[in-house]
Amino acid sequence: MIDCTVVGGGPAGLNATLVLGRARRNVVLVDSDEARNKITDASHGFITRDGVKPAEFRAIAHQEFSQYPTIQTLKDKVVEITKEKNGFLVKTEMKKQWATRKVILATGVKEKFPNIPNLRDFYGTSIFNCPYCDGWEVRDQPLALFGIIDYTLHTAKILRNWSQNLVIFTNGEELTKSQAKEIQKNELRVETSPIRLLIGKEGKLQKIELENGNIIERVGGFVTPELVQASELGTRLGIKLNDTGGHHSDEVGKTKIHGLFVAGEASNVYPAQLIIAAASGAEAAMAVNVELTHEGILGSDK
């Protein structure tokens, strides 16, 4: 019987695993290595790790695990979690299964992009989704903004501190009266024609070709995709989603199912930041340790 299974090895799952290993808990971290930030060259804003490659961030974490004997890691995908009397039964894609007292779901989110041709060719290299993550890198540059118009307007206002040279592309969507008013008030430039093609080289945006024939030079931009849960494991166990799209839980990630916790973007989709996900993983791990202690379960390396 494993003390805790952590599903997902992004910052939330990694930090949860570290805290549990240091608490002498028998912990298995299962990760399918499909994190959405894999496509970016550098992550920013995590103190002591500013500019780190996502793969390097994970590699450092795994190196740190090696000194804690109760941590096991597995590159695999959890396909089923069944509630049992004293915990859960976990099954993976590679046909492994084990019993576990607690589970932390740290499975993250995935993006649903607006229907813009070849946007993915530039996502993570010159088109980003969070000014706090990549605004500094494109400061004072001519930028494009795409996505759900209300969110884009919000991003545009914040982004002006990084660059004043902004164009909002609605990709054929008409503005509502209030959106048009907001745009006028904030003196923002808008292009409403549908987008024919994004043009650039090796992930670096250069121009945007519109259906009306106009070509607009832009070197990068921001998109506001819809963020949805990457895994259905939580909802299949009966956990409903909250208003942000995360799984319902208390402030430390405890769900209504005894022994099931959520962390990172599986818990709160916003703000989407590595350091916030990592902190939430640490909180969930401490809550797991407290629950195990109250149940009279001692650390497994004793």
Ligand SMILES: Cc1cc2nc3c(=O)[nH]c(=O)nc-3n(C[C@H](O)[C@H](O)[C@H](O)COP(=O)(O)OP(=O)(O)OC[C@H]3O[C@@H](n4cnc5c(N)ncnc54)[C@H](O)[C@@H]3O)c2cc1C
């Ligand atoms: C392009 C881009 C750039 C970004 N840049 C920054 C930045 O500079 N700074 C910053 O702070 N934030 C940045 N972010 C946001 C940051 O990546 C996320 O906020 C953070 O990774 C969320 O952490 P998480 O642990 O909740 O989920 P994730 O990091 O998404 O990790 C979830 C993990 O769970 C695994 N998983 C899912 N389902 C299963 C399953 N069934 N079984 C096993 N494993 C599973 C996935 O493979 C994945 O590895 C960026 C995001 C993107 C998309």
